[in-house]
Amino acid sequence: MSTVNLVYFSWVRERIGKGEETLELPADVLTVADLIAHLKTRGEEYEAAFAHENVIRAAINQEHVDHGEPIGNAREIALFPPMTGG
Amino acid sequence: MTAPVTVRVQREDFDMAAEVSALCRDRTDIGAVVTFSGLCRDEAGSLVALELEHYPGMAEGEIERICHEAVKRFGLQAATAIHRFGKITPGENIVLVIAASSHRQAAFDGANFIMDFLKTSAPFWKKEHRADGRTGDWVSAKDADDAARERWKRET
Numbered sequence: 001m002s003t004v005n006l007v008y009f010s011w012v013r014e015r016i017g018k019g020e021e022t023l024e025l026p027a028d029v030l031t032v033a034d035l036i037a038h039l040k041t042r043g044e045e046y047e048a049a050f051a052h053e054n055v056i057r058a059a060i061n062q063e064h065v066d067h068g069e070p071i072g073n074a075r076e077i078a079l080f081p082p083m084t085g086g
Numbered sequence: 087m088t089a090p091v092t093v094r095v096q097r098e099d100f101d102m103a104a105e106v107s108a109l110c111r112d113r114t115d116i117g118a119v120v121t122f123s124g125l126c127r128d129e130a131g132s133l134v135a136l137e138l139e140h141y142p143g144m145a146e147g148e149i150e151r152i153c154h155e156a157v158k159r160f161g162l163q164a165a166t167a168i169h170r171f172g173k174i175t176p177g178e179n180i181v182l183v184i185a186a187s188s189h190r191q192a193a194f195d196g197a198n199f200i201m202d203f204l205k206t207s208a209p210f211w212k213k214e215h216r217a218d219g220r221t222g223d224w225v226s227a228k229d230a231d232d233a234a235r236e237r238w239k240r241e242t
Contacts, residue, residue, distance in 0.1 A: 009211060010139055010213070059144060062141070078209075080209065081227070082206075083205070083208060083209055084212045085138070085181070085204060085208045085209070086201060086210070086231075
């Protein structure tokens with residue numbers, strides 16, 4: 001069991017209803033994809049945020065990663081939609 | 087000497103001329119400066135403002151990484167990138183990129199490269215505030231922006 005700080009942006013944040021939270025991760029949550037699947041079991045607001053999980057982008061400790069990336073000892077994991085800056 | 091890279095993420099506006107002067111100050115080796123500025127655009131009077139959300143820390147980090155990559159790839163002598171956040175109304179500035187080099191081609195390519203990667207990798211999101219009172223429409227990412235970034239891979 002490890003503790004990680006999760007941060008959400010844009011419509012992911014709006015659908016979940018909060019910008020960040022600290023979560024105890026079950027031992028079987030090994031990758032970003034596992035984390036998203038785990039979050040989807042936490043309520044309909046999470047299901048709504050991650051309904052199209054293939055479009056969701058992730059960053060571990062503020063660096064972009066793919067869904068297959070191992071979480072390891074991440075301090076901070078961010079989940080957000082495709083970026084629209086510039 | 088490592089080429090200086092200046093990156094800022096800020097709520098307030100920027101002054102393009104002042105940023106160019108700062109970048110060129112005390113330098114005699116720069117022969118070309120290319121600037122790009124992106125503005126908030128209204129289409130058909132329907133947009134009141136854009137609200138830009140960002141991921142503090144990562145936004146600066148990603149833009150710095152992109153600028154350093156451009157310096158290395160094109161041999162830039164300096165680069166500046168400033169991106170605003172918060173509520174921005176049509177006609178206002180959103181982003182500024184300055185690329186400086188000995189000759190023009192590297193400066194043009196460098197500015198272009200920085201913008202293409204900034205659009206798809208820097209963690210910013212735009213939300214529309216519309217004239218009819220509706221808010222909540224997040225701007226969708228465009229496939230064309232992904233394609234613009236991908237072409238730099240082919241041209242290596």
